[in-house]
Amino acid sequence: MMYNPHSTRYNYPEYTDQHYLVVKKNNGLVFDENYPYIDNSKSFRFKRWWVRVLLYLIVFPLSIPYMGLRIKGRKNLKKYKNELSNGVITISNHVHMWDYIAIMKALKPKETRVLVWAPNIRGENGALARLVGGVPIPDGNLGGKVASNKAIEQYVKEGGILQIYAEGSMWECYPYIRPFHTGAFSLACRLNKPVLPIGFSFRKPSWIRRHIFKQEVAITLKIGEPLYKDETLSESEQRIDLAKRCHHAVCLLSDVDPKENPYPEIFDKNKKIDNI
Secondary structure, eight states: OOOOOOOOSOOOOSSTTOOOSOOOOOOOOOOSTTSOSSOOOHHHHHHHHHHHHHIIIIIHHHHHHHHOOEEEOTHHHHHTHHHHTTOEEEEEOOOOTTHHHHHHHHHTTSOEEEEEEHHHHHSTTHHHHHHTTEEEEOSSOHHHHHHHHHHHHHHHHTTOEEEEOTTSSOOTTOOSOOOBOSHHHHHHHHHTOOEEEEEEEEEOOOHHHHHTSOOSOEEEEEEOOOBOOOTTSOHHHHHHHHHHHHHHHHHHHTTOOTTTOSSOSBOOTTOOGGGO
């Protein structure tokens, strides 16, 4: 059963894919055709190696007290090991600053990459976001978009794991599943790769978490079974069908009854949150 914290302190935006966090810093990075979206240089890989050491020694253990993290469904990673070893796109709801850390922990020892809002890479935590696998989404630069698409397609084709937040933004502690953008599913259909749904749900925190650490929720991550495009459908229908089935799966993994979820499966820019 879904646990809803009923928080009133989060000022969620007007549209369901808008960001409510404010990024104060801008380092001026330009994400054009020359930017290394998947950086395989020796120096960058060396830095990433050290970051992974710190993740294993410090950050992953801290995710338990910090998030109250529980991980379920890792058996699906073993069950579908062969299917997932040739490249996969993971999708989930986006509800916590550390939920990508939780995904990395759930999928270890496999390395992952994640598509990231461009201002986050330009912001105060941009260098760290890159080192844990962040790939910026170019904003308004056509050459950058072409280069980015080429880089991530090659990465997935070579067996990489790419996390995409199909809701489009992070809304902290939000219990429902917002509409999905279809880009992740277009990519999966085009490359003929599986989509692995992951769901974050909330639990009522313990007395110590509520009163000492002031935490509103404890978090559970559940890994589902991979989903594929329906070969019987036309190309234009495949991505919509896959998006809807993944949305349904994430609802169930997040303890949300799809019939009671207040949003449609697919994002419509004409629908504001107050109109739903």
